Structure formats: C-alpha cells, structure tokens
Amino acid sequence: MPHSSQNLSDTLVHMGRPARKDGRHVNLPLELGSTIVFDTLDAFEAARDARYENGTQYYGRYGNEATFQLEHMLAELEQADGVSLTSSGVAAITITLLTFAQPGKHLLVADHVYGNTRNFCDGVLRQIGVETEYFDPMIGADLSKLIRDNTCAIMFEAPGSGTFEMPDIRAISGVARAANIPAILDGTWATPVFCNALTLGADVVVASMSKYLSGHSDCMLGMIACNAKYFEDIRKTLFAVGDKTGAQEVFLALRGLRTxxxxxxxxxxxxxxxxxxxxxxxxxxxxxxxxxxxxxxxxxxxxxxxxxxxxxxxxxxxxxxxxxxxxxxxxxxxxxxxxxxxxxxxxxxxxxxxxxxxxxxxxxxxxxxxxxxxxxxxxxxxxxxxxxxxxxxx
Ligand SMILES: Cc1ncc(COP(=O)(O)O)c(C=O)c1O
The missing domain is CATH 3.90.1150.10 (Aspartate Aminotransferase, domain 1)
Incomplete structure (x- = not known):
C-alpha cells in the first residue's frame, strides 16, 4: 500500500537534505564536478570497485552527494530497494529495456504505452534483433498465454498515455513473477503519492521526473526504482551507456519534491x-x-x-x-x-x-x-x- 500520508509528508520534507549540524543551509548546495580525488591509491581503488553502489563517490558520472540524497529519498517514496537517476524519462525507459532485451529475445509491451517507448522498441530494439509484441492493456492474467521461452520482460503503463486505460497491475505483475521476468511499469502519472506499484508486484517502476516529481516545467530528469534482484544489472547498463544527470536538475528536483x-x-x-x-x-x-x-x-x-x-x-x-x-x-x-x-x-x-x-x-x-x-x-x-x-x- 502507499505510504501513510504522514510518513510521505515527513519523507518529502526531511530526506534529501544535509545531516543535522549547527549553521547549515536548509537545502543542499548546487554541486558541480567531474574528477573526485583521493589521498591514497587504496582509497581510490576501493571507490572504483564500489562505483556501482549508490553512495560511492568515484567520478562525477557515477553520482555525487546530491544525486545519492535524491536517489535515497526516491527509494523511500517508491518503497524500492534502490533508485537510479537518469537524464530524462525516456532514458529511464530505454536503459531499463536495454538491460533485459538482448538479441533473440521477445518483449511484451502494452499497446497504450508512451510514444517514445514504442519508437524505441520498433527502432533500436528491432535493429538489435529483439521482437516486440504489443498486448491489449486490459488483458490481465491472460497475458500468461503470450509468454514464450525467450520472453525477457513485460513493459506497461498505469494508466496508458493519452487513452488512460488502467491495467490490472497485480495480475500483469503476477504473470511476470510466474515467468521469472521483470514487470516494468511506467508510473509517471500517479507518482508515489497515489500509488506504490512495487508493493503491488511490479519489479521496476520507471518515471519521468520532468513531470510532477520536479513539478515546474524547468527540468528534465528520470528515475528507475526497483527491487534488489534487478538493481545492479540496471545500474551497470546505466553507467555503461554513460547517461548522466545534471547538477542543476538534481537541485531543482529536490526542491520540487518538497511540495x-x-x-x-x-x-x-x-x-x-x-x-x-x-x-x-x-x-x-x-x-x-x-x-x-x-x-x-x-x-x-x-x-x-x-x-x-x-x-x-x-x-x-x-x-x-x-x-x-x-x-x-x-x-x-x-x-x-x-x-x-x-x-x-x-x-x-x-x-x-x-x-x-x-x-x-x-x-x-x-x-x-x-x-x-x-x-x-x-x-x-x-x-x-x-x-x-x-x-x-x-
Ligand atoms: C508516461 C510518460 N513516460 C515517459 C515520458 C518521457 O519523459 P521525459 O520527457 O522526461 O523524457 C513521458 C513524457 O511525456 C510520459 O508522458
């Protein structure tokens, strides 16, 4: 179930901010930087080996204090084991799909998905030999009939872009669970204020933070929230692709989330x-x-x-x-x-x-x-x- 509204309000106000100490600003500063330096080679190598872990400062592309604070806050809001930030909602979708869709695989996608999700499946994924099959978003548990030996993931949205059909998140996630493949939900519309899809059985929730999460039409950002089973694989794809959030966008998202x-x-x-x-x-x-x-x-x-x-x-x-x-x-x-x-x-x-x-x-x-x-x-x-x-x- 979603957070109790009291917990949600407290998380929105108190997470993602500097630790308590006297004489501090209310908000984190805008943190710019590429190279992060270490005093010993041992410390450098320890950071390099842990670079995929949320919270390890190794090099600017892997995140800094502010991005980790935002990721932790979003993980709490989504009730996720981990969150990774991306440069846009589209990047969150494509990086997640790339993690699971290899040549020769079959991907199930709800017919009402956001246009750029469809474009990615019909363009890039088709080019690398992934077959996308679209399904009626209202299919529910009958989706199990479309599962094949090589099906790698189920991608859907709640509700559908433009047409707003609301799928049965529990039934579709149940089909994915039975097939041991991830159920990936685009949860941009509801935000964690109105739905926690991970607690309904989805394995991965992707969202455009350019919408409500930042909330002021001044920022492009995305996020991937997931359970532990898929966190590391997705994060490795993210860093292999080299997607990177800007410091200003992270600052704006942290500010927008307060309200x-x-x-x-x-x-x-x-x-x-x-x-x-x-x-x-x-x-x-x-x-x-x-x-x-x-x-x-x-x-x-x-x-x-x-x-x-x-x-x-x-x-x-x-x-x-x-x-x-x-x-x-x-x-x-x-x-x-x-x-x-x-x-x-x-x-x-x-x-x-x-x-x-x-x-x-x-x-x-x-x-x-x-x-x-x-x-x-x-x-x-x-x-x-x-x-x-x-x-x-x-
Ligand atoms: C449902 C949905 N998901 C993802 C996106 C993509 O997000 P972004 O514009 O941040 O790349 C959009 C954008 O319109 C959207 O409506």
Whole structure:
C-alpha cells in the first residue's frame, strides 16, 4: 500500500537534505564536478570497485552527494530497494529495456504505452534483433498465454498515455513473477503519492521526473526504482551507456519534491472537477479519466490508487479536424505543448498508435493537463472555445 500520508509528508520534507549540524543551509548546495580525488591509491581503488553502489563517490558520472540524497529519498517514496537517476524519462525507459532485451529475445509491451517507448522498441530494439509484441492493456492474467521461452520482460503503463486505460497491475505483475521476468511499469502519472506499484508486484517502476516529481516545467530528469534482484544489472547498463544527470536538475528536483504531496492533492481535485464539468458539455462524448467509471480499468484504479493526477483526455463527438484546431488555438489559459505535470494547464490533440487493435473510438481525442489556475477561469476559457466545435451529438 502507499505510504501513510504522514510518513510521505515527513519523507518529502526531511530526506534529501544535509545531516543535522549547527549553521547549515536548509537545502543542499548546487554541486558541480567531474574528477573526485583521493589521498591514497587504496582509497581510490576501493571507490572504483564500489562505483556501482549508490553512495560511492568515484567520478562525477557515477553520482555525487546530491544525486545519492535524491536517489535515497526516491527509494523511500517508491518503497524500492534502490533508485537510479537518469537524464530524462525516456532514458529511464530505454536503459531499463536495454538491460533485459538482448538479441533473440521477445518483449511484451502494452499497446497504450508512451510514444517514445514504442519508437524505441520498433527502432533500436528491432535493429538489435529483439521482437516486440504489443498486448491489449486490459488483458490481465491472460497475458500468461503470450509468454514464450525467450520472453525477457513485460513493459506497461498505469494508466496508458493519452487513452488512460488502467491495467490490472497485480495480475500483469503476477504473470511476470510466474515467468521469472521483470514487470516494468511506467508510473509517471500517479507518482508515489497515489500509488506504490512495487508493493503491488511490479519489479521496476520507471518515471519521468520532468513531470510532477520536479513539478515546474524547468527540468528534465528520470528515475528507475526497483527491487534488489534487478538493481545492479540496471545500474551497470546505466553507467555503461554513460547517461548522466545534471547538477542543476538534481537541485531543482529536490526542491520540487518538497511540495509534491500538496501539488498532487490539488491536481487530483482540480482534474476531477474539470473532467466532470467537461463531461457535461454537449461537445464531449466520453471522459477518459481513471477516477471515472467511463474509463476502462476504473475498478483497478479504485483498488490500487489513492488519488489521480490532473492529466486526462476527453473524446469529442466526431467533427471536422479544422474545428478541433480552432478550438485548441482559441484557448488562452491552456498552453499547447508536450509533457505535463507542471503548474500550468495544457491541451493537446492525441492520435493513439495501436498494434493490438485496442483503440476504435470514433471522435477526436484531446488531452488536458490541469494546472494551478482558478478553475472558474479555466472553465470560462473553455466555454468561449467549445462553441467552435460544431458537432451534432448522436
Ligand atoms: C508516461 C510518460 N513516460 C515517459 C515520458 C518521457 O519523459 P521525459 O520527457 O522526461 O523524457 C513521458 C513524457 O511525456 C510520459 O508522458
């Protein structure tokens, strides 16, 4: 289960900061550096031999005081045995997949994953001889029927990017456990405030920290949280690839995390309010938000999550594509842009890519990220733009 909210608040405020001593700054300083020097060759060699371990200062690329503090804090939040930071959410996904997917292997990937996860599987992994098979994210325990002798991992997302189907994390993780392969979940949406997927059976949780975890649209970062069984292998791939987090990004993430719980509680309420309101507009055919019954897998959200992010989609009744463009352009308070989880509201039309034939909705899908503006202002902005959609409801 997720942390009790009291523990979570205490972790967010007190971890990732300097040890208690008089006359200290509240926050860690911005720590820049490449070479780390030692006084004896013995000390240098001891650090080199332990360089994959979180907490060993050997050379800048392997981490410093601030990155280790952030990794420890995230491990506590995710209830993980270990966390590794990456330079972006995409790097967290690709480094994790590269750890398990060797030539000749078969990889199972949920059909609703983030576009760049799909691109990596269909591009780089295909080139090195890995076969990716996409599966219906709502398949549950029947996923066991797709396991082969050479299946190396299961990759999925909760909920799906753009379409928000909520998979049964417990059942899919159970299939992976029975096959002795890792269940890798992209948990960016919920953050550890609303779900601890490792306690539900997932082996690895990857996340883009560029979203809620840092929270202010000023930082690119990713993280890989996992149980002990997979920690060292993933960390070795990370350092072999040479991915590296910047000192400024680590500083910004530590600062952003302090307010994570408050921000998530706000977007949970604000997102549900806006989705409810949008659902009442005649132009809207369907709301795709895990907290709503109209969303596939709503029951799994209810069972496994304690809240929801402020990111959801609506399906508009079929209309001319140019009207969708006019509607989006007319919005003044919603920026048009990729990514989400900052303080600002965003809007983006989405065209789902599918291989396992699991998206057949008629109508235009539009994704909204609800930020911290007044909800009445956001509704007024939408009210002005919605009439540009000249739809005839069925
Ligand atoms: C679900 C999900 N995972 C991963 C990523 C990639 O993260 P980043 O942009 O930090 O590389 C994104 C970015 O949009 C995302 O939406």
């Amino acid at each position: 994570l719980k408050m921000r998530m509680l706000h977007v949970d309420q604000a997102g549900r309010d806006m989705a409810q309101w949008l659902g009442q507009q005649p132009q809207v055919k369907r709301i795709l938000h895990p907290a709503f019954e109209s969303c596939p897998g709503h029951a799994f959200w209810k069972r496994d999550f304690t809240g929801s992010a402020g990111l959801f989609s609506v399906v508009f009744h079929p209309c001319d594509k140019s009207q969708i463009r006019s509607f989006v352009d007319a919005l003044q308070l919603f920026g048009i842009g990729v990514s989400w989880g900052g303080y600002e509201s965003l809007v983006l039309p989405v065209t789902p890519q599918r291989n396992a034939g699991t998206w057949d909705e008629d109508g235009q899908l539009v994704r909204f990220n609800i930020g911290f503006e007044e909800l009445d202002s956001l509704k007024a902005d939408l009210s002005k733009a919605l009439p540009l959609l000249n739809i005839a409801p069925e």
